[in-house]
Amino acid sequence: MIQLFHVSKYYDRRPALSDINLQIEKGEFVLLMGPSGAGKTTLLKLLFGAERPDDGQILVQNRNVARLRPSDIPYLRRTMGIVFQDFRLLPKKNVFENVALPLMVQGASTFETRRKVAEALKAVGIDHKKDHRPATLSAGEQQRVCIARAIVNSPIILLADEPTGNLDPHLASEIIESFKVINARGTTIMVATHNPQVMAQANRRVLMLEQGKLIADPKAGL
DSSP states (O other): OEEEEEEEEEETTEEEEEEEEEEEOTTOEEEEEOOTTSSHHHHHHHHTTSSOOSEEEEEETTEEGGGOOGGGHHHHHTTEEEEOSSOOOOTTSOHHHHHHHHHHHTTOOHHHHHHHHHHHHHHTTOGGGTTOOGGGSOHHHHHHHHHHHHHTTOOSEEEEESTTTTSOHHHHHHHHHHHHHHHHTTOEEEEEEOOHHHHHHHOOEEEEEETTEEEEOGGGTO
16 A cells, blocks of 8 residues: 655755655554654655655555656545644635535535535534534634545545644544544554554554654564
8 A cells, every 4th residue: 555665855965764664554554653853744745745755665556656747646645635733724614615625626516525525524523513614613623624624535545644733632532533433444544643642542553753764663573
């Protein structure tokens, strides 16, 4: 599903990632742990084509991401859901409209859009807020809307960058439970976090980054 072979990324000649080798199977739920600056966000950006590696190869669903033309990147992302720490919701749109945005971009029919948005909102327990604007929602509710938007296309892969970073422990716990439900339906999930609570609750394979190096991966014997 996801394979990295000797991947390195540099910024101003400083390594953000150094010689990363990694394999994630279809249907796995993986945690990417490490302190701020360890390279977690950079790794996620490489996976969805926002950045390109300086060395090595990245295969996502058997496609070499580093060699994709810029015009092919949007098609790669259509198979992915992406959740950011900062919610990036459109303030003048209601919950339904925010979640529907990926479908509208792809030209989905009105019937299909209504059905898929309803399913996504129900999956994260926020369907009763579909007519609300983001400003009227709590931080936890806004993050649920972001997750609904990320899964509305039934993505094969879901990437989340510090999705609980702005939430209190109770809300963070609810978000992780939502990810477990989504994963149980077959979606491959990678969550980047520095929160030990998330690691304990998720109870999944943990990859540990430190200063751009992969220092722990039980599958690789690290």
